[in-house]
């Protein structure tokens with residue numbers, strides 16, 4: 412590690428460089444390029460690979476393969492030629508801020524609780540760390556504050572390669588078993604950890620650490636967080652959403668949750684009232700229908716599948732007919748007539764009758780004591796089919 416040709420270690424702030432192409436072969440995903448030196452960080456230690464350009468070629472991935480750094484590009488590069496490398500700096504600096512922030516947060520938790528970071532992932536939007544023990548919400552908030560205090564303290568990030576004896580005296584966090592030359596990232600009073608990633612030179616450059624969530628995970632705690640510019644982007648995105656919601660609800664931004672809670676309560680009360688009105692309507696409608704019918708087919712405007720079921724149950728209990736079918740027009744993707752249905756018949760042959768109807772009316776659905784689903788057919792065809800299918804059972 413930290414070889415002279417690995418410029419991302421000798422100068423992690425290097426955005427552009429020149430290098431000679433040592434090899435270029437065509438692979439499964441474009442071209443695989445090896446250079447005599449590079450500022451492109453290869454994926455590793457939880458940190459994603461750098462992106463950018465080598466001349467006109469787009470670098471979409473970088474990996475260390477058999478000790479050699481391979482750049483994955485969309486264009487071939489001439490072996491022996493000197494090429495100009497340019498990093499997607501926004502991406503790299505974002506990774507440096509977030510990676511360093513991870514050290515600080517993992518470190519303060521390790522210092523306070525003795526928990527290890529047993530899982531570290533840098534996703535596109537957020538970082539997750541899996542700490543090896545349980546933490547309460549208050550403890551996570553306290554650690555977030557402690558980490559931000561470390562950032563404000565502007566502590567220099569020190570990189571060193573101590574000997575095995577020196578390492579033994581240091582007491583650093585380990586992400587995995589270590590052999591050979593070990594790169595130690597030390598943030599005095601915050602964290603000391605073996606790591607191969609790229610970091611900012613001072614904690615102040617992390618800017619801010621914001622925890623997004625903390626959940627129980629395999630006996631420990633999974634903490635999702637964002638740092639630096641990424642935290643600002645996250646704040647801006649959520650702030651915009653809150654502002655939109657506050658305008659829709661006509662309340663101040665910090666009263667959105669209370670207003671949503673109130674609105675949900677109002678809606679629940681309204682749903683309850685609608686359900687009561689529906690029941691009364693179903694009762695009145697049921698009372699107007701003659702009894703002792705064999706097959707009763709009713710089309711009702713605007714009923715949901717649940718309401719169809721309530722109505723069908725009521726009609727069946729009132730014994731207005733042997734077979735009760737209630738239907739309502741439903742939305743269809745292609746604009747062809749579609750109806751939701753519920754059919755009640757206290758008879759084991761309901762299933763076979765339902766299958767026959769589905770076949771004839773391009774329908775789907777089923778059930779046991781009642782069948783429900785939808786038919787893709789016109790109203791007149793549905794009425795005719797229900798009568799055709801059920802009437803023979805009563806002859």
Ligand SMILES: [Zn+2]
Pocket residue numbers: 510511514596606607608609610
């Ligand atoms: Zn690191």
